[in-house]
Amino acid sequence: MTTYEHAMLGVTGTLAAGLDRRYGWQIVALGGFVAVLPDWDGLSILCGAAVFDHLHRSLGHNLLVCTLLGAVVAALDYRFSLALRVKGYFGRYVRALAPQESSPKRSVFHAYELSVWVVTGVLASLSHLAADLVFSGHPVFSDWGLRLLWPFSDRVWGYPLVSWGDPGVTLIFVGGMFAMIRWPRRLQLVSGLTLTTVLGYVSIRAVL
Numbered sequence: 001m002t003t004y005e006h007a008m009l010g011v012t013g014t015l016a017a018g019l020d021r022r023y024g025w026q027i028v029a030l031g032g033f034v035a036v037l038p039d040w041d042g043l044s045i046l047c048g049a050a051v052f053d054h055l056h057r058s059l060g061h062n063l064l065v066c067t068l069l070g071a072v073v074a075a076l077d078y079r080f081s082l083a084l085r086v087k088g089y090f091g092r093y094v095r096a097l098a099p100q101e102s103s104p105k106r107s108v109f110h111a112y113e114l115s116v117w118v119v120t121g122v123l124a125s126l127s128h129l130a131a132d133l134v135f136s137g138h139p140v141f142s143d144w145g146l147r148l149l150w151p152f153s154d155r156v157w158g159y160p161l162v163s164w165g166d167p168g169v170t171l172i173f174v175g176g177m178f179a180m181i182r183w184p185r186r187l188q189l190v191s192g193l194t195l196t197t198v199l200g201y202v203s204i205r206a207v208l
Helices: 003-016 025-034 037-047 049-055 063-080 082-091 111-134 167-182 184-207
Strands: none
Touching: 003 025, 003 111, 003 167, 003 184, 025 063, 025 082, 025 111, 037 063, 037 111, 063 082, 063 111, 167 184
16 A cells, blocks of 8 residues: 555544544544555665665564554644644644644543553554555565564465455545545545445456
């Protein structure tokens, strides 16, 4: 999946769970942001193609790191209201993003809410792995797999069903995004239908 598709998978999944109704846009932003984080190992390209080929889809694309990364980022976001702070920062330059909250800092903390944040972060991060397992390769490149059990095992996992960059899922997410804008009171329904359509598309591509 591309970065946009990973982000939309996290956002759409969070909305489909109805978490925005109780926790607001912040937890939706968390889902979208954390869903793209495993690609941090792509920065290894700065060290050359050989290093990138060895480390990308290894350092960040494994169960251990994804789980820890999702949990830590979610906990930090809950404790320090990072999404609100980022919105406040950019709100200085973009009036439409100016925060309406009097203070970006959370004043009351609850263990249950923290657990919801952490579980959301972990699932969003792991959604990246699930997507990359089936979205792999390219018409002119070979398939690539994930070292899910790294650093304990170098076994490569992969079930390529849809090629990387396939426009079908992108169009589905774009359509779902505009549908959410058109029917803001039916976000959970539209998000659920969007995810169902994505799964259906992947299933169809798997047999064609």
